Structure formats: structure tokens, C-alpha cells
Amino acid sequence: MPVPKRKRSRARRDKRFANKALSVYSVGACGHCSAPIRSHQLCSLCGYYKGVKVVQDKVERTEKRLKNNRSADKPGRA
Numbered sequence: 001m002p003v004p005k006r007k008r009s010r011a012r013r014d015k016r017f018a019n020k021a022l023s024v025y026s027v028g029a030c031g032h033c034s035a036p037i038r039s040h041q042l043c044s045l046c047g048y049y050k051g052v053k054v055v056q057d058k059v060e061r062t063e064k065r066l067k068n069n070r071s072a073d074k075p076g077r078a
């Protein structure tokens with residue numbers, strides 16, 4: 001297996017990361033709740049993307065679960 005002949009100095013190694021600074025990303029506003037969001041990403045607050053509900057939030061999941069549990073508890077079952 002080939003092995004590098006010499007150790008690469010810290011200066012040469014660190015030059016590789018010199019151009020890897022964080023870039024500034026563009027921030028837009030959510031079309032539904034107008035919270036600041038990154039472009040091309042869904043809103044983490046309301047779960048909307050391009051005006052369409054994509055993700056359920058915690059309240060909706062809880063309500064759905066409670067509704068299903070209530071329908072399972074029909075009278076006459078023991």
C-alpha cells in the first residue's frame with residue numbers, strides 16, 4: 001500500500017482549509033406565517049413549504065392520536 005514519503009507540514013495541511021469559511025445564506029420569509037426561513041427549505045414553525053402544508057406539527061399529531069384513541073374506545077367493548 002503506498003504511503004506518503006514525508007509528513008505534510010502544518011502550514012501545507014492548513015492551507016487546504018483556508019478557503020472553507022462559512023458562507024452567508026439567503027433568508028426569506030415564510031409565505032404562511034412570515035417567519036424568517038432559508039430559501040428552498042420548509043418553515044420549521046408552521047411546516048409549510050410553498051404554501052402547502054408538508055409536515056404535521058406536534059399539536060396536530062397529538063390531536064390525531066387522541067381522536068384515534070377515542071374512536072377505539074367504543075361502548076360495548078370490554
Ligand SMILES: [Zn+2]
Pocket residue numbers: 030031032033034035043044045046047048
Ligand atoms: Zn411558516
